[in-house]
Amino acid sequence: MAALVSLRPGEAAMDPARPAGAPEGPPDPGTAHSLPELIGCLRALKIWAGDPSYDTITRRVNARWRAAGRPDHELARRGTVVDCFKGNRRRINTDLVLAVVEALHDETGYLAHWRQALRVSLAETTAAAQVRVLDHLPDDVAAFTGRQAELAQLRRLATVPVDTAAGSGRGPVVCVLAGMAGIGKTQLAVHLGHLLVAEGGIDTTFFVDLRGFHADPGQPPAEPAAVLDGFLRLLGVSGHEIPRGLAARTELFRAHLADRRALVVLDNAASADQVRPLLPAGTGTLTLITSRRRIADLEPEAHLEPDAHLDLGLFTAAEAEQLLVRSVPGISVGADPSARQRVAQRCGHLPLALSVVAGQMAARPGWTVTDHADRLDERHRHRRLDTGVEIALHLSYQNLSEPRQALLRRMAGHPGPDLDVHACAALLDADPQSTAGHLRQLGAEYLVQQPAAGRYVLHDLVRAYAGDRAREEDRPADRRAALTRLFDHYLYSAAAAMDALYPAERHRRPTLPPRPPGDPRLDDPKTALLWLDAQRATLVAVCQYTARNGWPEHAVWLAGLLYSYLDNGGYPADGLTVHAEAREAARLLGDGAAEATALTNLAVGHWQQGRFADAIEQLERALPLFRRAEDIRGEARVLGNLGVVHSTSRQYEMSATYHRQALERFVQIEDRVGEANTLTNLSEVSLRLDRPEAAIAQLQRALTVFRELGHGGGEATALNNLGDAYVLLGRYADAVGHYDQALTLFREVGERYGETCVLNGLGEALSGLGHRDAAIARHTEALALATAIGRLEQQARARTGLDRLTEPPQ
Structure with a gap:
């Protein structure tokens, strides 16, 4: 491919070593x-x-x-x-x-x-698909040991007054904890965080694993924009209100934390570039960064005092022995009084290795500390293992039952950021109850971590070890069978969740073979939404993995299932990721209709991001593929989306033509959801073309269908649009009646943007009826809500209404 280049002003003359004909400026x-x-x-x-x-x-x-x-x-x-x-x-x-x-x-x-x-x-999609943020700290370690000097230093930094440009008071403080893997950086940060929270000094907490050094190359370091997306959602910002650019997200994040006493833990950071956009700027905030590298050059975003960078070393001999005593206090030392010293030495005084051995001691109550020391010495003599971690992990692994060994090996192959008990049961081909018991035991032996209730992860060193064991002990066919069960679990669970959330759209989603038993029950919309929100990062990662590693049908099905959830939830980056993967998977399968579906879904994502030309290009590619496959529903959907994109581009006549073509096809195949949605879209174009009577007829027809289907969101939208049409006709009392119904429905489903539109419409209708005070009250409500959710067009609409109602008479 011939890359385009641009000449840079002031560029030096071409290097004599440069090949003849090479461009004078570096490529752009x-x-x-x-x-x-x-x-x-x-x-x-x-x-x-x-x-x-x-x-x-x-x-x-x-x-x-x-x-x-x-x-x-x-x-x-x-x-x-x-x-x-x-x-x-x-x-x-x-x-x-x-x-x-x-x-x-x-x-x-x-x-x-x-x-x-x-x-x-x-497009920040790989990391966005895999990053999980928490609004709480992981559990503290009950037997936290040592690090007293470091704790004292960190506590002093967390409370020291710092002069800021705004005046006196503790400013934003950043502390960096650096050290090798397994040294205990995360445990120290979490322990300090729990102390500060318990003392009442913190009112907002965030924790995120930035995966700076993850053992799996399929889980690269998290992109700051993806982390900020998660932080902002935890702060109550909806997906549709989150800005696209990194700088804008950073600014909004800092604005939300400006008046809070916030603790932000950025765990496992790769570089200053990764963490710099994630630093709060408000007075009273504390950020703890852990990394295997020294992180510097954070100015001007952060106040980093000279002693705010801690290099954590290995435990001293006394600290190592203390950890063993506190972790398993009841175990007998045995014949050798120096047994704990020997164990600590074989573990290299590394906290992770010591914790693993302590878990092993607790799991073997008949053994003394001397027995464990002798076993470590024996292992060291007969195996070529140089580090305490490897020795500790191998001994702990050997003492596991076969199902627990298998579960640990298979968890290492999971492509997502974490797992729940049902996913682990699928990997093990066991029931959730027995699997939960295995997970509890693995957790007791420090081989599995639980950063949030019901979510299980492996430390990256444990994951690397378990992955090696899987490649050594499991046949490739067995590993593939375990992953297939896992992907089936996610596929059928996602299908059940979508059926509960969007029952009227079931016919539009991929049809799967009969569902196997054992997956979680996701019968009601609330439970389904909670499951999808908890699994979103994992589902996107699974879609990527299956598309690229030999499960293309799973990728196509999963992307098709998740379309409405990602679209309505405001996850455009994730949507672009899964639909791009689905398109490639469909091309591998030679499935033209599936490729066209993915192209259509990609077009919606491009339209949402304001890339109208890209959206039209994708839709125009999809249309002949659907026609070749004789897929009338797909063809109708493409035509409807072409209508939406051209309407946004203010090409209203062309938009109306596309919508009418789409409507014909939806009616032909008796797709009533498609029919009602298209009528609603067509009514908006009719209003833009100053044809309110036509819009009313279209909306009344759509309203009837939505009510018959029990589609509350569609019903509310149709009612709101009817109110808009009646305002244009001067039928203000009719408008108020429809707006009131829409307001009730939007509030029931928690649709704040729809509520804002209705409030502004009510203000205009009430103004038309001469009810000035009531109209001002509605516009004032609309302005407050539009400001809270960041909808500029509705803010402007509210201010226009208020200006008109409050200006003095001429």
């Missing part, structure tokens, strides 16, 4: 609109820079990384550098790509340009 990554195009741009940059060898690029990258303090085991290999230039990649190491760009053209502004282009091309 902003011209890339997809990952393959961006990789093509990277290849063009290599040529522009004189086409250095991959060995040379690798040496340059590693020289910079060594200077920045990276340990040798994290340095780049030639093969991974070569992979950055392969055009068929669907996943990319952004950290390494930026390092390669810097090695080829060391210019700060150009590197920032690449960083932005990477975010745009990747």
Whole structure:
């Protein structure tokens, strides 16, 4: 692919080593609109820079990384550098790509340009599909041991007065806890957080695992924009109100925390770039960052005092022994008084290894500490295991029952961020009750963690170990069978949840084979929505994994099932992710109708993001595919969406034509939901064309269908639009009657935007009736609600109504 280039003002003359014919300016990554195009741009940059060898690029990258303090085991290999230039990649190491760009053209502004282009091309979807944020801390460790000096230092920093530009008082404080894997960084941050919360110094808490060093390459470091999306939702901001850009999300997040005493724990951070947008700026906020690297260069976003960066080391011998005593206080020492010292030494004084061995001691009540020390010594003599973690994990694993060993191995293969008991039962091919018992025992032995109630994860070192064991002990066919059961579980559970939430749209979703038993019951809408919200990140990750690793039908089905949930919930990035994966999976299957469905769903996502040309392009690709498959419902949906996009672009006559064509097809196949939705959309176009009588006829017809189907959201929308039409006709009393019904329905379903529209409509109708005070009250309510949810157009509508009602008479 020939990459586009742009000349930069003031660029130096071409390097004599540069090949003849190479462009004078470096290629512009902003011209890339997809990952393959961006990789093509990277290849063009290599040529522009004189086409250095991959060995040379690798040496340059590693020289910079060594200077920045990276340990040798994290340095780049030639093969991974070569992979950055392969055009068929669907996943990319952004950290390494930026390092390669810097090695080829060391210019700060150009590197920032690449960083932005990477975010745009990747659409922040991979990380958005896998990041989970919490509004509480994980459970504290009952036997928390040591770190007294560090705790004292952190507590002092958390309460020290700091001068800020706004005046005196404790300003935003950031503390960084750095150290090797398993050193206890997260436990220290969580323990401190629980102490501060218990003392009443915190009123808002956030916790997120940023996955800076995850063992699974399919779970890359979390994108800041995706983390902010989760934080804002926990703060009560709906998906439709969350801005698209990273800077705008950071600004909104900081505004919400401006007057709060907030604790933000950013666990397992990869770099300053990752955490900088996530830092609150309000006086009284405390951010704890944990990382395997030193994190600096956070100014001006954060106040980072010279002693706010703690490098955690191994436990002292005394701390290591204390942890063993506190974790298993009743165990006998045995014949060797120094047995605890031997155990601590074999564990390398590493807190994670010590915790694992302590769990093993608790699980074997007949053993003394001496017995465990002897076993560790024996293991060390007969196995080539150098670290305490590996020894501890292997001994703990050996002492597990076969089902628990199998569960641990299979959990390591799960593609999502965490699991619940039903997913674990599917992996193990067992019932949830017995699986819950296995999980409790694995948790007691510190092999499984539970960051939130009912959610289970593996520490990245445990995951890496269990993954190795799976590859050694399980046949590939058995591993695939376990994953197939897992993906079936997510598929059928998602189908049940969608049936409960959107029963009137069941006929529009993929038809699955008969459902197997054992999945959770998701019969009522509230339970279904809670399940979908809890599993969203996992479902998107599963869709990605199945599309790329040999389960294309699962990807197509799952994306089709989730469409309405992601669309109505305001998750455009996740929607673009799953539908893009579904399109590729459909092409692998040679299923034209499935590909057209994915293209249509992608078009809706592009339309929601204001990319109308992209939306029209996707829809125009989908239309012939549906027609070739003789899929009339799909064809009708494409035509209806073309009508919506052209209406947004103010091409109302063209929009009306598309809507009428869609309506004909929905009526032909007796799709009543499609018919009513299209009538509602067509009525909005009729109002734009100043045809209120036509709009009223269309809406009354739609209202009848929605009521027959029990579709409350559709009924409320039709009633609101009828109110708008009656206002245009001057029939204000009729308008008020319809608005009142719509307001009741919107409030029942918690649809705040619809409520805002109705309140403004009521203000206009009441004004027409001469009820000035009531009209002012409604517009005032609308303005407050529109401001709370960030809907600028409804804010403007409310202010216009208030200005008209409060201006002095002429």
